[in-house]
Amino acid sequence: MTKLVRLIDQKRCMGCRACIAACATENHFTPDAPWNVMVEYEVGTYPKVKKVFNTMNCMHCEHPSCKMACDRVGAKAISKNAFGVVTIDYEKCIGCGYCASVCPYGVPQLNKTIAQLSPGKEKLGAENLDYADRHPTHRKKSNTAEKCTFCTHKLEQAVADGKVDRIGKDQAYTPSCDLVCPTQARMFGDLDDPNSDISKRIKETGAKQLKTKFGNSPQVYYVLEEGAVS
Amino acid sequence: MKKLLTLTLLGLSLAVGAAFAADVAPKKAAPKTVKVTSKTKSMAELGRWHTIHKTSQKLFCDDCHGGGEKDILYLRTGEPQGSTGPVDRKGCITCHQAPNEPTYYAAPK
Numbered sequence: 001m002t003k004l005v006r007l008i009d010q011k012r013c014m015g016c017r018a019c020i021a022a023c024a025t026e027n028h029f030t031p032d033a034p035w036n037v038m039v040e041y042e043v044g045t046y047p048k049v050k051k052v053f054n055t056m057n058c059m060h061c062e063h064p065s066c067k068m069a070c071d072r073v074g075a076k077a078i079s080k081n082a083f084g085v086v087t088i089d090y091e092k093c094i095g096c097g098y099c100a101s102v103c104p105y106g107v108p109q110l111n112k113t114i115a116q117l118s119p120g121k122e123k124l125g126a127e128n129l130d131y132a133d134r135h136p137t138h139r140k141k142s143n144t145a146e147k148c149t150f151c152t153h154k155l156e157q158a159v160a161d162g163k164v165d166r167i168g169k170d171q172a173y174t175p176s177c178d179l180v181c182p183t184q185a186r187m188f189g190d191l192d193d194p195n196s197d198i199s200k201r202i203k204e205t206g207a208k209q210l211k212t213k214f215g216n217s218p219q220v221y222y223v224l225e226e227g228a229v230s
Numbered sequence: 231m232k233k234l235l236t237l238t239l240l241g242l243s244l245a246v247g248a249a250f251a252a253d254v255a256p257k258k259a260a261p262k263t264v265k266v267t268s269k270t271k272s273m274a275e276l277g278r279w280h281t282i283h284k285t286s287q288k289l290f291c292d293d294c295h296g297g298g299e300k301d302i303l304y305l306r307t308g309e310p311q312g313s314t315g316p317v318d319r320k321g322c323i324t325c326h327q328a329p330n331e332p333t334y335y336a337a338p339k
Contacts, residue, residue: 037305056305063336072332074266094266097273102326102334104319106304210303214323215336229303 002164004083004150005191006178007198007207008055009223012185015040015053019177019186023057025125026151026176028117028138033109035148036177043227052228055186057177058107058148059210059218060086066099066108066145073098077145084219085150087137095143104214108145150188151175168198191219287325294321 015038023029023036036057043050064086067078077092078099088099088108099108117124126138135153140146151174158164158173167173168189178188189198201207207221210230224230273279283289298304298316327335 034305039302039304041302054303056303058305065334068332068334072334073271075271094271096271098271098279101273101279101317102319102322104335109305213338214319215327215338217336217339 001192002083002167002190003192003219004060004085004155004167004188005198005202005219005221006057006150006175007187007202007205007221007223009185009187009205009207010052010054010225010228011223012183013053013055013181014183014185015051016182018180018182019055022176022180023148024117027149028124028126028140029146030111030113030115030117030140032113032115033111033146035109035146041229043225043229050225050227052225054222054228055177056105056107057220058086058150059105059216059220060084060148060150061216061218063216065102065104065214065216066147069098069102081152083150083155085152085155086147087149087152088145088147090136090139090141090144090146093141093144095145097145099145104211104216105218108147111140111144111146112142114140114142151177168196294318297321 017038020034020036020038024034027035029035036055039054039056041052041054043052060080062084064078064080067080067086070076070078073094073096075092075094075096077089077094078086079089080086095110097110100106100110117127126134129138131139135156137149137152154173154175155167158167158170161173163170163173168178168187171179174188178186187198187201189196191199191202193199202221205223207223208230209218209221211218212230222228222230271278283294294317296316296318298318301318301320304316323335326333328337
C-alpha cells in the first residue's frame with residue numbers, strides 16, 4: 001500500500017509563503033476559498049519570544065469529518081482514494097457547507113464566486129486552459145466546496161505513467177507547494193515505505209499531527225517549533 | 231348456452247384471480263424521493279443545521295459561537311459566522327464523536 005503524507009517543519013519555515021503562491025497558481029484557488037493558508041502567531045514571553053509559521057492545507061484525514069458529514073447529508077461528494085487523498089466532486093457538491101462546519105481544521109471552503117486570480121492582469125496556470133480541458137479538481141463552480149487535493153492531478157499522472165515510486169521525488173509527480181519551499185521545510189512521500197525519506201524524517205524528528213483529540217488521524221505531520229500549538 | 235356458461239365461468243375466474251393477486255401482492259407505494267439540495271440541508275440561520283441544534287438540542291447561539299477565535303489552527307481564520315463569532319469545534323466532539331450518532335469524529339487514538 002501507499003499512504004501519502006506531508007511533513008511540514010516549523011523550525012525551518014520562515015513564512016515566505018512561496019508554497020501558497022505555488023498552490024494558487026497550480027490550482028487556481030480564489031481569494032474566497034484559499035487551499036493553503038499561512039497561520040502565524042507568537043509564543044513565549046518577552047524577551048524569549050518566537051514567531052511560529054504554520055502553513056495549513058487539507059490534512060487528508062484517515063477519518064475525514066467532511067466526508068462523514070457529506071455522506072450523512074446524502075450528497076456523497078467527498079471521497080478518499082487508495083493513496084489516502086480526500087477530494088470533492090464539484091458535480092455532486094450541493095454547497096450546503098456541512099463539510100466546512102465539521103472540519104476541525106476549517107479546511108473546506110465554500111467558493112461563492114469564481115474570480116480571476118489576478119483581476120485585471122494576465123491569466124495564470126490553469127486559468128489559461130479551457131474549462132473542459134482542465135482536471136476535474138480545477139473545474140471550479142460557484143457555491144461549491146473546495147480544498148487542497150494533494151495536487152491529485154499530478155498523482156494521477158504518476159499512476160498513468162507507472163511511476164508511483166517517483167511521487168515526492170520528481171517535479172511532475174509532487175505537489176507544487178512541496179516543490180518550491182526554499183528552506184526544504186516541506187516534504188511529501190509514502191509513509192508506508194519505511195525506507196522513504198519522509199518516513200525516516202518523521203521518525204527522526206518526532207513529527208506530530210495537529211488536533212489529535214478529534215480522532216481524524218490527519219496525514220500531514222508537523223515538526224513543531226518550541227511552544228507551538230498542536 | 232354451453233358456450234355462454236363457459237365464457238361466464240372463465241370471466242368470473244379471471245376476475246377472482248385478479249382480485250386474489252391484488253390481495254396477495256398489494257401495490258407498493260412508490261418510494262418518496264427527496265432531492266438533496268442546499269435548500270433542504272442548509273447552514274443558514276433558519277436552515278436545517280441551526281434548527282436541529284436550536285430545537286432538538288436546545289442550544290443557544292453562544293453555546294457554539296464564540297470561543298472559536300481563540301483556536302488559531304484554522305485554515306479559515308475569519309469565519310463569517312455572524313456577530314457571535316466563530317465556532318470552536320471542541321464543543322462538537324461532545325455529541326459527534328464515536329460512538330455517538332451522527333458521528334463526525336472518530337474516537338481519538
